[in-house]
Amino acid sequence: MRSLTYLACVLIVMGLAFWAYRENYRTQTAMGEMSQLQREIAGLREDLGVLRAEWAYLNRPERLRELVNLNFDRLQLIPQESGQVIDLGNIDYPKPPAPPEPDEEGANVAPEE
Template sequence: MRALMYLLAALTVMVLAFWAYRENYRTQAQIDEMQAVQNEIARLRDDLGVLRAEWAYLNRPERLRELVDMNFDRLRLGAVQATQFGAARNIDYPRPPEPAPAGTETGGPEPDAAPPAPSNNRGAPVPRPVRAAAPAPEAAPEAAAAAPGPDAAPPGGAGAPDDADLPADSVITETAPED
């Protein structure tokens, strides 16, 4: 019985030694792979720095002006003007889905419903009617005390342009060649 216990102990030690040997080599392989990935990341960061420097060099304003002047006959590029931008209210957003009628279970379109009319938009946004501004609600005394400070976000979200800032008749246009 004692010999069997010695044999089992020796087999257990040999199995554990084999397992530790394999885990050691797996760990070394993972460390080598991690170092290779870190070296590649460092190389790609260096390449990115070079590409950013090249981009900055190629996009110098004086170089771009020279290219525009040199190719004006072919491209007819002009300076961007404020009248080339449209108002935010002219963006044609998709309409929200209509709620299902009470008689239908699926909520899908009626089988005899006419298909939507094709748009004659041709790329230009359809002007939306201007809605009258809603009257301001009565301000409570607590709300007046909690007035926004100088670092509060503008109405409409942080950095969102207000339609009042843009001219009402502004449309997106292209610079036409002058003949």
């Protein structure tokens, strides 16, 4: 009976060792993938910084003013003034269509035009 208990303990220890071995390699693989993703994210952040710098360079007020002056004949862009901006509450939007009126049986009838 004692040898059966020893055999069971040895098999359990071997099973746990095999499980730990597999988990170790899974963890190393996951850590490798994570470091690869972090390198990719760092590269994309660097690219984003370059794109933001290019955008800021292209949107310089002097450059845009020069482009407006060069293309004035085609675009006819003029500087915006404070009187050109209005509040959204002052805009007259079209009224929504009236809902259909129910007839005697209770069914909705479309309004006649």
